[in-house]
Amino acid sequence: MRLLVLGAGGHALVVLEALDALGWAVAGLLDDRATAPILGRPVLGPLASLGAHGATRAVIALGDNATRLEWGQAARRAGLALPALVHPAALVSPSARVAEGAQVMARASVGPLAVIGALALVNTAAVVEHECVVEGGPMSRRAPCSAARCAWGPARWSARARWWRRGAAWGLVPWPARGRRWCATWRRARWWPECRPGRSASDRHR
Template identity: 35%
Template sequence: LVYGGGGHGQVLLDLIRQAGRFHLVGVVDDRLPRGDYLLGVPVLGGGECLIEWRQKGVALAVNGVGGIGNPMAREGVFTQLEQAGFFFPTLVHPRALVEAAATLHPGVQVLAMAYVGPCVEVGFGSLLNVGAIASHHCRLGRVTNLSPGATLAGGVSLGDYTQIGMNATVNVNLNIGKHCLIGNGATVKADVPDGTRVRAGHIWPPLHTTSQTGGTHVSQESPTNSPA
């Protein structure tokens, strides 16, 4: 089953077809009419039908909710599926590259053109979107998200539920805390505390200069320490 028929769910339908390892039974989505078809795959109903299909012998389910800006929405789908008795396959697009020494935990999704380097560990339910890079010896926590084009240099650690925006870059051997949101195109040059939001296009840490009056001036908007 694929839970979620939005944009991310439809990307996964095509990925599953191209990978050729699993048989698609249907889509579960609370907003789509039962009996409709999505990219040729039947809509089985909403979340109320999960137990029914588990009892019919379907054991594997895929989380099709991307959770951009709200990783706990994606976490909630995993909880709902787990409570219904489902297990979570690891999905890797045929045109992604995952090195043999990497470790992918259940529920991980690696989309087309993404790269997972040697000795990288990708935590449960994490998503590497199109063209994302996790270089050697990175550690990604639970339900993390690398948006299209995001790049982690070697030895980067991401805390649980942290999201890295499109084309953002994180320098080598840095630690990004839990529940962080690194905006599109941002550049991270130092460790980031839990719950920090780095604004799109900005550099972390914020640049400071000394004014003529002797005070300290922040040369760009300072990220806020609030949950992402």
């Protein structure tokens, strides 16, 4: 079964090495701008040529949430399967669920009963704790830890990012931000401490 990687930027490097670790053969990459080979794999053309390569599966190698969802939908329309990509060095609970097209990268941890939605990206060394839900599309970047029973989604992510950027621009919130984040639990919303006083953002989860 021929597999295409959609995207030939920086995240494609990580995706290709994850595919190599899993032993999946890659026919090539598609990208609207890049033309040079990536890690020895050829760029076969733009996304518009998706149906011209006889592929049956695709992996979306894009870090941008909106573009990843858009290209994932294009792959579905072309009849391509979107397998979940879980790096062999990731720790995923047997009771967790990873939906189609989702990616869990090296040294990431996904706890019991967690749900990783379609086309969501749990990036390198990220932690998704027990019973958390990462809805389709949001990106959990390197080294955050989610509190238990959190729900992460596109609206929550964008609103939170805007809030922190605005506070940092006004000098009210240090960057990387230290403080609290809004987290939806099973029946209500609560404030969860992001880090304890006197601890930096880099060591708050040690």
